[in-house]
Amino acid sequence: MAFFRQLVGKILKNFNDRLSVSAAAALAFAVFCVLKAKGKPKFPFVNxxxxxxxxxxxxxxxxxxxxxxxxxxxxxxxxxxxxxxxxxxxxxxxxxxxxxxxxxxx
Missing domain, CATH: 3.30.720 (Signal recognition particle alu RNA binding heterodimer, srp9/1)
Incomplete structure (x- = not known):
């Protein structure tokens, strides 16, 4: 969790620079995809x-x-x-x- 906070802090620092906005957005999207992929898959339950x-x-x-x-x-x-x-x-x-x-x- 501390790593995630540091990562968000770096993204927010770089957000002020217009050249790195797309890089920060891509990094945020990559982090979201990695966290989503680590989650447990959910299957529909049937009787x-x-x-x-x-x-x-x-x-x-x-x-x-x-x-x-x-x-x-x-x-x-x-x-x-x-x-x-x-x-x-x-x-x-x-x-x-x-x-x-x-x-x-x-």
Whole structure:
């Protein structure tokens, strides 16, 4: 945080000089982008039943299962969704069999 204060102080000192206004603005924008990139990504949360419905209709393109959460991406969408798998699905074998069972019916 002290580094950020020093950086803002330097930007404000250089702001009086007209030649360095664009450089200070570019520096401020770069700092904002770096701080934004360091933040934790936020995925839209969906219910497990909605995930099952999308899985049954074969609209799921990619799935990542870490034990407590399921991250998935639907067909022709760039956005990832997350659902909590902890209360119902405990283990990768159960998840794998669930995906195979749901995908065989259509």
């Amino acid at each position: 497990l039943s909605n995930f099952m419905l999308v899985l049954q209709k074969k609209l799921v393109e990619e799935v990542i299962f870490d034990g407590s959460h399921i991250l998935f991406r639907c067909v022709n969408q760039a956005q990832w969704h997350v659902t909590q798998a902890e209360p119902m699905i405990r283990g990768k074998e159960l998840f794998k069999s669930l995906v195979q069972y749901r995908c065989q019916f259509k």
